[in-house]
Amino acid sequence: MGEYLSQFTFYDVVGYLLPGLIGLCALCLGFSAIDPNWAVPSPKNGGHWFVLVVAAYFVGHTVQGLSNRLFQRSTLRAQVARACKPAVATLVARAIEHHGIQAADNEGRFAALDALKVSFADREIFVARQGFFRGSSLSFALLGVALVGACVFRTSVEVFGLFLERALCGAAGSVAIGFAVLFFFRYRDFIRHELEYAAAEAAKEHKRGES
Numbered sequence: 001m002g003e004y005l006s007q008f009t010f011y012d013v014v015g016y017l018l019p020g021l022i023g024l025c026a027l028c029l030g031f032s033a034i035d036p037n038w039a040v041p042s043p044k045n046g047g048h049w050f051v052l053v054v055a056a057y058f059v060g061h062t063v064q065g066l067s068n069r070l071f072q073r074s075t076l077r078a079q080v081a082r083a084c085k086p087a088v089a090t091l092v093a094r095a096i097e098h099h100g101i102q103a104a105d106n107e108g109r110f111a112a113l114d115a116l117k118v119s120f121a122d123r124e125i126f127v128a129r130q131g132f133f134r135g136s137s138l139s140f141a142l143l144g145v146a147l148v149g150a151c152v153f154r155t156s157v158e159v160f161g162l163f164l165e166r167a168l169c170g171a172a173g174s175v176a177i178g179f180a181v182l183f184f185f186r187y188r189d190f191i192r193h194e195l196e197y198a199a200a201e202a203a204k205e206h207k208r209g210e211s
Contacts, residue, residue, distance in 0.1 A: 011128045017053070019135030022058025024052070025159060026142035027059065033150040044163030060135060067138040071105045071187065073130075080192045081110035091199040110195055126194040141180035147173030153172035 031038040043049045082105075086093075096102075103109040116165040151156040151170035157163070164172070 015131030017062030144176035
């Protein structure tokens with residue numbers, strides 16, 4: 001157990017735990033909207049908080065698995081590659097030609113660049129942010145659906161000891177769905193940022209090889 005905790009990474013927090021907390025709230029709201037007797041009470045002690053955090057972590061894994069299926073990264077990468085700036089496309093072309101690879105279009109060039117696994121120091125940060133925005137987008141969507149459902153079918157709903165009236169559920173549900181859309185676009189943006197950064201680093205590597 002101690003060895004596992006020592007390998008706990010930044011991605012575990014931003015990729016699993018934080019989206020998982022939002023997803024867990026959506027799950028608890030859904031249970032309470034179905035039957036008020038299933039309402040989850042507020043945590044009373046450290047043991048309760050520990051169970052809550054562990055549950056959120058595992059819900060986060062589920063959310064990431066679902067979001068990976070729904071938001072196909074390869075499809076988004078292809079869309080970003082087709083829409084990339086000419087200057088970025090030129091950097092990518094130079095980078096892969098340095099390795100003797102030919103590709104006919106931007107999509108193929110970016111795929112080749114990714115296959116080369118060009119390393120750069122901030123790659124883990126990009127991956128973590130992509131995971132955070134991808135997972136949070138789905139979690140907020142689930143939260144929005146749960147809140148809107150509570151607004152439609154209940155006059156009030158309880159979650160972690162808090163009672164939310166119908167009007168508040170409707171307003172919060174609309175905001176949550178808005179966050180879901182915003183976070184999805186941020187996920188797509190960070191795919192573009194990663195490609196552009198990788199292209200720039202590949203170009204630097206190419207120049208160092210020439211010198």
